[in-house]
Amino acid sequence: MKTTTVFLWAFVALLTLASCSSDDDFVGDDVPQGDYDNGIFILNEGQTVGSVSFLSNDFQTLEQEIFATVNPGEDIGNYLQNIFFDEENAYIIAGTNNITVVDRYSFAYKNVITTEVNAPRYGVAHNGKLYVTNQADFSTTADDYIAVYDVETLTFETKIIPDEIVEHIYEANDKIYVQNAAFGFGNKISVINPATNTIESTITTTGDLDSFSIDNDKIYALTTTQLEVYNLETAALEKTVVLDYFTGSPSNIDVEEGDIYFTIGASVYTMTTAASVQPNNPILTYETTSEFGVMYGFEVEDGHIFIADGGDFASNSKAYIYDLEGNLVTNINVGVAPNGFYFNE
Amino acid sequence: MKAIRLFFTVFFASVFAAFGQENREQLDTVLIKKSKLQTFSVGQQVQEISDSTFVKSQPQLTNLLHFNSSIYFKENGFGMVSSPSFRGTTAQHTAVIWNGININSQTTGQTDFNTLSIASFDQVNIKAGGGSNLYGTSAIGGTIHLENHLAFNQEDQHQIYASYGSFNSYDVRYKNHISQENWSLNIGVNRNQSNNDYELPNGKNNLNGAFYHNSLTANAAIRLQKHVFRLYNLLTDSERHFSLIRPTETKTKYQDFNTRSLLEWEWKNKQWVSNFNVGYLLENYQYFENIETGNYTFGKVKTWLTNYDFQYKLNKGILLNPVVKFRNDRAEGSNLEENERDSFIALLVGKHQVNKKLSYEASFRKEWTSLYESPLLYALGTEIKPTDFYLLSAHFSKSYRIPTFNDLFWEQSGNLDLKPETSYQYELGNRFYIKQDYISVTGFYNDIKDMIRWLPANQGIWRPQNIDEIYTYGVEISLQKHIEMAKHQWQLKADYAYTISKNKAEETFLIYVPEHKLVFGLNYEFKNWEISWQSLHTSEVYTRTDNDARYNLDAYWVSNFALSYTFGKNKTYEIGTRVNNIFEKEYQVVELRYMPLRNYNFYFNLNI
Numbered sequence: 018m019k020t021t022t023v024f025l026w027a028f029v030a031l032l033t034l035a036s037c038s039s040d041d042d043f044v045g046d047d048v049p050q051g052d053y054d055n056g057i058f059i060l061n062e063g064q065t066v067g068s069v070s071f072l073s074n075d076f077q078t079l080e081q082e083i084f085a086t087v088n089p090g091e092d093i094g095n096y097l098q099n100i101f102f103d104e105e106n107a108y109i110i111a112g113t114n115n116i117t118v119v120d121r122y123s124f125a126y127k128n129v130i131t132t133e134v135n136a137p138r139y140g141v142a143h144n145g146k147l148y149v150t151n152q153a154d155f156s157t158t159a160d161d162y163i164a165v166y167d168v169e170t171l172t173f174e175t176k177i178i179p180d181e182i183v184e185h186i187y188e189a190n191d192k193i194y195v196q197n198a199a200f201g202f203g204n205k206i207s208v209i210n211p212a213t214n215t216i217e218s219t220i221t222t223t224g225d226l227d228s229f230s231i232d233n234d235k236i237y238a239l240t241t242t243q244l245e246v247y248n249l250e251t252a253a254l255e256k257t258v259v260l261d262y263f264t265g266s267p268s269n270i271d272v273e274e275g276d277i278y279f280t281i282g283a284s285v286y287t288m289t290t291a292a293s294v295q296p297n298n299p300i301l302t303y304e305t306t307s308e309f310g311v312m313y314g315f316e317v318e319d320g321h322i323f324i325a326d327g328g329d330f331a332s333n334s335k336a337y338i339y340d341l342e343g344n345l346v347t348n349i350n351v352g353v354a355p356n357g358f359y360f361n362e
Numbered sequence: 363m364k365a366i367r368l369f370f371t372v373f374f375a376s377v378f379a380a381f382g383q384e385n386r387e388q389l390d391t392v393l394i395k396k397s398k399l400q401t402f403s404v405g406q407q408v409q410e411i412s413d414s415t416f417v418k419s420q421p422q423l424t425n426l427l428h429f430n431s432s433i434y435f436k437e438n439g440f441g442m443v444s445s446p447s448f449r450g451t452t453a454q455h456t457a458v459i460w461n462g463i464n465i466n467s468q469t470t471g472q473t474d475f476n477t478l479s480i481a482s483f484d485q486v487n488i489k490a491g492g493g494s495n496l497y498g499t500s501a502i503g504g505t506i507h508l509e510n511h512l513a514f515n516q517e518d519q520h521q522i523y524a525s526y527g528s529f530n531s532y533d534v535r536y537k538n539h540i541s542q543e544n545w546s547l548n549i550g551v552n553r554n555q556s557n558n559d560y561e562l563p564n565g566k567n568n569l570n571g572a573f574y575h576n577s578l579t580a581n582a583a584i585r586l587q588k589h590v591f592r593l594y595n596l597l598t599d600s601e602r603h604f605s606l607i608r609p610t611e612t613k614t615k616y617q618d619f620n621t622r623s624l625l626e627w628e629w630k631n632k633q634w635v636s637n638f639n640v641g642y643l644l645e646n647y648q649y650f651e652n653i654e655t656g657n658y659t660f661g662k663v664k665t666w667l668t669n670y671d672f673q674y675k676l677n678k679g680i681l682l683n684p685v686v687k688f689r690n691d692r693a694e695g696s697n698l699e700e701n702e703r704d705s706f707i708a709l710l711v712g713k714h715q716v717n718k719k720l721s722y723e724a725s726f727r728k729e730w731t732s733l734y735e736s737p738l739l740y741a742l743g744t745e746i747k748p749t750d751f752y753l754l755s756a757h758f759s760k761s762y763r764i765p766t767f768n769d770l771f772w773e774q775s776g777n778l779d780l781k782p783e784t785s786y787q788y789e790l791g792n793r794f795y796i797k798q799d800y801i802s803v804t805g806f807y808n809d810i811k812d813m814i815r816w817l818p819a820n821q822g823i824w825r826p827q828n829i830d831e832i833y834t835y836g837v838e839i840s841l842q843k844h845i846e847m848a849k850h851q852w853q854l855k856a857d858y859a860y861t862i863s864k865n866k867a868e869e870t871f872l873i874y875v876p877e878h879k880l881v882f883g884l885n886y887e888f889k890n891w892e893i894s895w896q897s898l899h900t901s902e903v904y905t906r907t908d909n910d911a912r913y914n915l916d917a918y919w920v921s922n923f924a925l926s927y928t929f930g931k932n933k934t935y936e937i938g939t940r941v942n943n944i945f946e947k948e949y950q951v952v953e954l955r956y957m958p959l960r961n962y963n964f965y966f967n968l969n970i
Contacts, residue, residue, distance in 0.1 A: 064905070065607070065953040094608060114610040131610045135652075156657045156696075331873065332908035353906070 051122025053083065058107070058359040059314070059325065059336055060097050061352025067097030067111060068352040069124075074319075074362075076338060076347050084109070084119070088126040093117050100359045103142035103168060107361075110137045116149065118171065121361055132173040133164045138199075142168065143188045143211055150183035150195060158182040163195060165214055175214055179207045189231040190249060198226035201241065208252070220252050232272035235290070239270035239279055246290075258288075260295050269315040276341075278317045285315075285322060285343070301343030310334070316358040321346065325355035395592070395628070398462060398496055399487055399507055401673075402683070402711050404723035405743020405757030407791060407802060409488040409840070409857075416480045417523065417967055418894055418924050418940065421533045421554040421575070423486070424475040427506070429881055429896045429922065431488050432838055432859035435475065436874050439605045439955040441558050441573050444476040448503030449490060449806060450834035450863030450875045452813075454763055455502035455785075457493070460622055461510060461594045463641055464498040468663040468691050469698070471500060471766040477600055477618055481523075481535040481552035482577045484511045490838065491806060492759030492787040495709060495725040495741040499764045502785045502810065511539070512546040512583040512592055520970045527940070527963030531556035537579075544586070550579040558605070560958040563948040568956075570613045571605035590628040597621045603653070607954045613654070618647040637671040661695035663767065683711040693767040701771045705731040719747050733770060734781050737762060755791040760784060769814055769826045777826050785810040799843045807835040832872060836861040853885040870909045874952070876900040876917075890928045892938075897921040905953045918949035920957075936967040 049055055056078075059070040068082045080086070084093045096112025107121040108130075116130040116137065133151070140149040145168045153160040161183045162176040181197035188194070197205035197219070206220040206229060224240030231237070235255070236247040244267075246256040260267050262281050269280045278287050284299035303324050305311065310327025314336070317323070321338050328334030334355055338346045399408060411430055419426045424444040428435045436453070437444040445453030454471040457464050458478075466473050480486065486508055493501035523535040533554035540547045555574035559567045576599045583592040603615040626639035643665040648658045667689035674682045687707040694700040709727035716722070722744040729736040741759035748754075765780040791804040813830035837860045845852040858880045863872040878901040885894045899919040906913045926938030940963040950956045 092608060094610070113608045114612060115608065134610065135612065154652050154655045154657055156651065156659065160655075329907050332906040333910060 049122070051120065051124070052087075053124050053361060054122045056361055057323070058083075058100055058361060059349075059351045059355050060100055060109070060357045060359065061334075062097050062112075062330075062354035062356050063095045064331060064353045065095055067093055067095050069093070069097075069100075069109070070336075070349075070351045070355070072349060076349075079349050081350075081352060083124050084117075084126075087124045088119075091117075091126045097356075098137060099139045099357065101140040101142060101147075102359070102361070103147075107359075108140055108142070108147065110140055110149065112136070116140070128171055130166060130171050130173075133162075133176060137164075138184055139186045141186045141188045141193065143193060144191075145169070146174070146211065147171075148186055148188075148193055148209075148211075150186050152183060152199070163193075163209065177209060177214055177216065179216055179219075181205055181207070185228060187229075187231055190234075194229075194231065194236070196226060196229060198222075201225055201227075204240070206236065206238065218252060220247055223257070227266070227268045228270045230270045230272040230277075232290075233275075235272075237270055237272050237277060237290075239267055241266040244270075244277065244279075256293070258293060258295055262295075269312060271315065271317045273317040276317075278315075278322065280312045280315055283311045285324075285339075287341075299343075300341075301339055301345075303337050303339070304345075305335075310354075313354065314356045314358060317341075318358070318360050323358040325351065325358070327354050327356070330354045395512065395590075397507070397509065399459075399489065401681070402496060402713060402723055402725070403489065403743075404713060404721050404745050405755045405791075406489055406491050406493075406789070407755070407793070407804065407840075409490075411486045411488070413480075413484050417936070417938070417965070418896075418926075419480060420940075420942070420963075421479045421481055421535075421552070422476045423478040423480055423506075426480050426486065427475065427488070429898055430855075430857075430883065431881065432490075432857045432879050433488070433504070434861075434874070434876055434879055434900065435951065437476070437951045437955070437957070439568065439571060439952070440560065440958050441476055441556060441571065441602065442605055442955070443474055445472055446475060446503070447863075447872075447875050449808060449859075450836060450861040450872065451503035451808070451810065451832075452872070454500055454766075455810070457497050457499065457501040457505045459497050459505050459507045460596065461508070461624060463622070463624055463643070463667070464500070465622055465643060466500050467645055467766070468665065468693055469645070469647075469661045469695065469766055469768050471763065471769070473506075476602075477575070477598065477620075478508070479552050479554060479575050479577050479598075481533075481537065481554075482510075482550055482579045482596055482598070483508045484539075484548075485509045490804070491757060491789055492741065492761035492785060492808075494761035494763075495727045495739050495759060496711065498707075499762065499782075502761045502763060502783075502787070502808070510548055510579065510581045510594060512541070512548055512581055513539070514541055514543050514546055514583070514585055516543065517541050520968075522968040522970075523965065525963050525965035528961035529557050529560050529958070531558070531963070533965075544584065546583040548579065548581040550577075552577045560961065562956045563959075568958075569606045569609060570603045570615075573600065573602035575600040588630050590630070592624075592626045592628070594624045595622070605955075612652050615650045615653050616647065617650075618645070620645050633675045635673040637669070637673075639669050639671075641665075641667045641669075643667070659696035661693070661698060661768075663691055663693040665689060665691045679715040679717075681713045681715075683713075685709045685711070691767070693771070697773040698767060698771050699773070701767065703731055703733055703767075705729055721745050729764075733778070734765065736764070736782055737784055751795045753791075753793040753795070755789075755793070757787075757789045757791075759787050761787065763814075765814060765826070772826075775816075775825045780814060780826060781812055781828055783810060783813050783828070797844075800840070801842075802838075802840045804838045804840075805836070806838070807833070809833045831866040832864060833866060834861065834863040834872075834875075849889055851885075851887040853883075853887075855883040855885075857881050865907075868907075870907060871904050873904045873907060876903050890933075892924075892926045892928070894924045895921065896924075913953070915950055915953060918947055919945075920947050920949060921945055932969075934969055936969070937965070938967070939964050 056073045061068045071080045071083045094111025094113040094115045099110045109117045114134045118128040136152040138150040147166040149164045162178045165174045184199040185196040193209040195207045204222045207216045208218045210217045224242045227239045229238040234249045238245045244258040265281045267279045271278045284302040286296045288296045313327030314325030324337045337348045434447040446456045448456045458473040490504040493505045517539045520538045525533045535552045537550040553576045558571035578597040580595045598620045601617045621644045624641040629636040646662045648660045650658045669687045671685045692702040707729045711725040713723040725741045727739040743757040745755045762782040764782045787808040789806040793802040812828040816824045839858045841856045843854040863875040880899040882897045901917045902914045922942045923944045924940045928936045946960045
């Protein structure tokens with residue numbers, strides 16, 4: 018290439034950059050803050066390397082492997098487990114004991130947390146801290162812990178050891194709630210005071226806890242046999258609804274705008290939060306070519322039901338989007354073993 | 363030198379002093395036991411690898427077979443878990459037979475080919491194609507026969523071998539064969555180990571990949587007139603740290619300890635050979651999920667087996683061989699409740715050598731066990747040799763793989779409704795001989811039903827199901843050629859396999875089965891020098907079941923080079939060097955598991 022040509026290209030590049038940066042000055046509230054604003058991240062567990070797919074909110078644009086595209090040469094890890102956010106960043110938890118920090122709008126790699134990361138599961142950001150559940154050695158639950166990091170420096174600060182298995186973690190009303198149940202065993206929720214980083218109380222469910230959801234000052238705990246509703250403030254059990262289905266036991270609770278959603282096998286059931294009896298018929302049973310790997314990811318958000326199918330765990334799989342009446346809106350191709358939907362708004 | 367030899371001889375022979383007396387009776391001159399493989403292989407081909415090749419190979423059985431046969435190996439990085447794909451089948455479709463006994467793990471259904479050292483054996487034979495009728499479960503893609511020789515031919519041989527190489531790898535082997543007319547002894551000890559911290563293409567080093575293997579073989583035979591008693595023992599003890607892909611991953615390690623013992627009593631007459639044997643197998647592993655905590659999970663299987671085998675020569679051409687077997691396997695483990703399985707097996711093999719040109723063989727096998735229904739297995743083979751230089755063979759077999767203890771009893775997941783996988787296999791072979799050289803072309807078709815696969819079911823629990831159906835077909839070409847010109851000797855060996863292996867429902871290719879595999883070996887000897895060249899070429903492989911080609915692993919071509927010099931009286935001493943992956947090929951056999959770049963080995967071999 019001739020020197021003059023190089024200069025020409027450099028000039029063009031500079032111009033482009035300049036125009037881009039001047040555009041940035043006019044970013045308003047409605048203008049996307051990056052390529053991956055206003056859309057849905059679909060986390061794919063992976064076979065050797067995990068990946069993240071991105072779907073725009075209007076379901077029109079789909080992009081695969083966005084981390085690899087934006088950050089060539091960086092490793093996101095494998096067995097991707099969870100994404101959680103704070104205002105600026107997305108934190109991607111990998112089973113390979115690394116938590117990758119990226120800009121939540123551009124997905125540009127920023128940093129990685131590896132200190133005190135040992136079989137990590139889920140995380141939440143709250144008040145300048147990150148809380149991450151770690152199951153550590155699988156043969157015992159005594160060493161399970163919640164690791165606390167500083168958001169600014171990403172340094173490890175302390176660990177909270179509940180002497181119980183740790184799984185899902187949520188923040189509500191300035192408290193951190195940790196599910197002490199996984200893989201069909203366990204029946205507790207620990208409540209952590211983030212000011213002291215201690216467990217100040219525990220809620221014990223009657224049956225084995227599958228999952229829970231916090232909505233409108235209530236904890237909706239789904240056990241393998243019933244729904245148990247607790248008051249968020251007092252932890253008093255307010256209501257139980259027996260869920261008895263011959264097709265299987267319920268999982269994946271999600272409470273969204275006054276309605277409770279859960280799944281049994283490939284079916285989704287819904288009931289209002291006011292209901293006192295179980296719904297008998299599913300609103301949908303999703304269609305899948307795979308008989309197995311059912312409901313590997315499930316989420317209800319903004320008038321839609323999102324279902325990820327685990328497929329055969331050795332090839333790219335599919336996700337399905339339904340409306341709340343149970344009509345299929347669209348299905349999309351995703352990566353290997355998709356397990357969760359995260360909404361970036 | 364004599365002193366060393368004398369020491370070993372006296373040391374090992376003292377045990378046999380009682381039998382040291384010359385037995386003056388005239389006995390028939392069978393030196394080595396004729397194995398089932400030698401007696402009954404009509405219609406199938408057997409490839410033999412003798413221990414003279416072992417000196418030029420790395421100690422792991424994986425390496426020997428990967429570079430000397432058309433079997434493809436999936437190795438999780440050098441020295442790590444290694445499983446074969448024989449004729450396009452999966453890891454559990456190759457049976458490993460130790461001195462006639464199937465030693466595939468009862469928990470995993472397969473043999474990890476990096477847990478066995480070639481130093482423990484005198485010969486390795488490879489038989490492609492179905493063989494469950496004679497060798498039991500998993501003999502679908504083929505069988506690997508590990509053999510020790512116990513001859514009564516007044517040997518007194520000792521081999522001492524030591525090698526040192528890259529990544530602080532060393533390998534020491536001692537093996538002897540001492541025998542008289544009426545007793546025979548074969549003792550071997552081996553240790554190999556490596557830091558295995560080879561450099562990866564990204565400039566980093568292989569992490570947490572160190573391993574060691576110890577093995578001890580102690581085999582003995584006594585002959586009392588028409589009776590021969592043989593005792594075989596193999597003990598292996600190894601520890602491997604499983605290498606990491608990422609430095610953040612939790613470091614794990616795996617220890618395994620296995621013993622295999624077999625005692626047999628052979629009684630031979632003109633018309634019949636009666637063989638009664640009793641064996642005991644112990645397999646034991648400990649898996650440390652995190653080497654820092656020291657916690658581990660384990661699995662343990664104890665097997666008692668007994669066979670009664672009666673070979674009867676009906677007339678000059680017809681050989682009949684009924685066998686009854688009984689075996690009891692008892693397994694327990696961290697995730698396995700203690701369980702046992704009793705199996706009773708009856709089989710009948712018959713061979714008819716119609717004349718010099720035509721022979722055929724048929725066999726039937728039925729197994730009874732309380733746990734599942736086993737199908738009747740059968741095989742039929744024939745060989746026609748119309749001229750001295752051409753042989754046409756055909757073989758049909760129905761083989762099976764039984765569900766393993768993990769499949770049946772794994773905590774919360776085990777499925778007692780499983781049935782054995784079954785395979786129907788057809789093959790047609792052509793072999794052309796020119797003196798000691800040959801070229802063979804074999805085509806096969808194999809249909810496997812009810813394949814067991816672990817799939818996620820409710821609550822994230824994985825359970826095994828009889829779900830898959832695959833078919834494989836292909837062509838194997840083997841070639842061997844010797845050239846001798848004055849003091850120059852050339853030996854050429856090549857094996858090529860074309861393999862198609864597909865899932866029936868989706869018509870997709872199986873992952874990690876290359877369409878083409880070619881191994882090529884060239885040996886050149888001149889006076890005391892020997893140069894050998896090995897190369898291995900495989901085409902690209904799929905790593906995703908939907909055959910998304912974006913994730914395919916590239917084809918690779920790896921070459922090893924060896925040079926050795928022999929000196930001393932009777933070629934007693936040998937020094938040599940091996941250069942593995944001489945062209946520095948960057949290759950991965952399993953996704954993200956890179957294999958070593960160029961590496962070196964120096965060895966010293968003493969045969970007295």
